[in-house]
Amino acid sequence: MKARAFDYVRVSTIDDALAACARASGDFCYLAGGQSVVPSLSLRLQAPQLVIDISRIKEMRGIALIDGALRIGALTRHAEMLISPEIARHAPLLRLAAPHIAHPAIRNKGTIGGSIALADPAAEFPAVVLALDAELEIAGPDGRRRAKADGFFKGIYETGLEPGEILTAIIVPQFGENDRCAFDELARRHGDYALVGCAIQGRFAGNDVEAIRIAFLSAGPTQKRARNAEVVITGHRLSPKTIADAQSALELDLDPTEDEQTTATMRLHLARVLLGRVLGQFSCDSPRGGGRA
Numbered sequence: 001m002k003a004r005a006f007d008y009v010r011v012s013t014i015d016d017a018l019a020a021c022a023r024a025s026g027d028f029c030y031l032a033g034g035q036s037v038v039p040s041l042s043l044r045l046q047a048p049q050l051v052i053d054i055s056r057i058k059e060m061r062g063i064a065l066i067d068g069a070l071r072i073g074a075l076t077r078h079a080e081m082l083i084s085p086e087i088a089r090h091a092p093l094l095r096l097a098a099p100h101i102a103h104p105a106i107r108n109k110g111t112i113g114g115s116i117a118l119a120d121p122a123a124e125f126p127a128v129v130l131a132l133d134a135e136l137e138i139a140g141p142d143g144r145r146r147a148k149a150d151g152f153f154k155g156i157y158e159t160g161l162e163p164g165e166i167l168t169a170i171i172v173p174q175f176g177e178n179d180r181c182a183f184d185e186l187a188r189r190h191g192d193y194a195l196v197g198c199a200i201q202g203r204f205a206g207n208d209v210e211a212i213r214i215a216f217l218s219a220g221p222t223q224k225r226a227r228n229a230e231v232v233i234t235g236h237r238l239s240p241k242t243i244a245d246a247q248s249a250l251e252l253d254l255d256p257t258e259d260e261q262t263t264a265t266m267r268l269h270l271a272r273v274l275l276g277r278v279l280g281q282f283s284c285d286s287p288r289g290g291g292r293a
């Protein structure tokens with residue numbers, strides 16, 4: 001099958017992208033890495049009149065430490081997360097999650113901005129930005145704004161982006177000396193979308209967990225923090241009892257859905273198993289960069 005005919009424009013600045021969007025007389029969409037939008041056009045799941053190619057916008061590239069926070073351009077590709085020294089040092093959770101996304105060919109083109117803007121409930125990076133307490137830098141017809149990742153993911157493929165808005169960068173608080181992180185997921189085959197995935201970042205005070213953020217993917221209609229499990233763990237040592245209590249709390253936190261891969265009950269069971277595994281990697285004794293990649 002081929003895409004329906006559409007007009008195409010490539011822009012080199014955010015302002016030009018917004019101007020193209022303002023001029024559009026019908027449906028339009030942005031094109032970043034193209035790893036989701038191109039298959040969707042080819043399968044005619046969407047048929048916009050205009051495709052605005054934002055992949056060459058320089059302002060949306062680059063990774064830099066600014067005022068104690070890491071600014072990651074929305075066009076940063078998944079593969080760059082694996083090799084960037086800034087990511088390894090200041091946002092190692094992204095490095096831990098990136099190898100789980102698809103395959104190298106897709107990671108070489110797909111962008112973090114595209115992944116977050118699309119908000120596939122099975123995507124890794126939306127869960128990671130929740131665990132990182134990141135902020136999202138957004139440009140739109142009404143100017144520029146920032147939004148917390150918390151609350152941004154509203155449902156299946158549904159985010160807090162207003163029509164025409166562009167996600168320009170992700171702002172991540174700097175990784176502290178006592179911070180640790182871990183990521184893992186369960187998938188039928190490596191590279192498949194996960195049956196369930198879990199991202200954790202937190203801070204230790206001695207052996208106790210001083211603060212923790214736990215976010216799941218593929219465990220409901222959208223990526224979600226496990227707030228009850230976080231409460232169970234905060235202020236405690238990661239003993240077998242604390243971990244078991246956190247696993248039990250997931251019943252209150254998650255709203256797993258049934259699909260062709262597995263049932264909702266099995267998904268909740270897998271989420272509990274996975275939480276135990278990821279908490280096992282999240283330890284004050286683990287290397288500063290977190291658990292296994």
Ligand SMILES: Cc1cc2nc3c(=O)[nH]c(=O)nc-3n(C[C@H](O)[C@H](O)[C@H](O)COP(=O)(O)OP(=O)(O)OC[C@H]3O[C@@H](n4cnc5c(N)ncnc54)[C@H](O)[C@@H]3O)c2cc1C
Pocket residue numbers: 029030031032033034035036037038039074100101102103106109110111112113114115117118120122123124125161165166167168191192193194
């Ligand atoms: C076979 C296959 C397997 C995959 N497996 C996984 C996986 O395991 N995990 C995973 O997370 N992903 C997976 N993906 C998706 C891949 O990671 C995509 O790259 C990602 O979802 C979208 O990024 P992109 O840059 O390619 O966006 P595009 O495909 O270019 O765009 C996706 C959507 O987001 C919009 N958009 C893009 N960038 C922006 C922006 N900056 N601001 C506003 N809107 C924007 C576009 O208009 C479009 O609607 C897979 C894809 C394929 C083809």
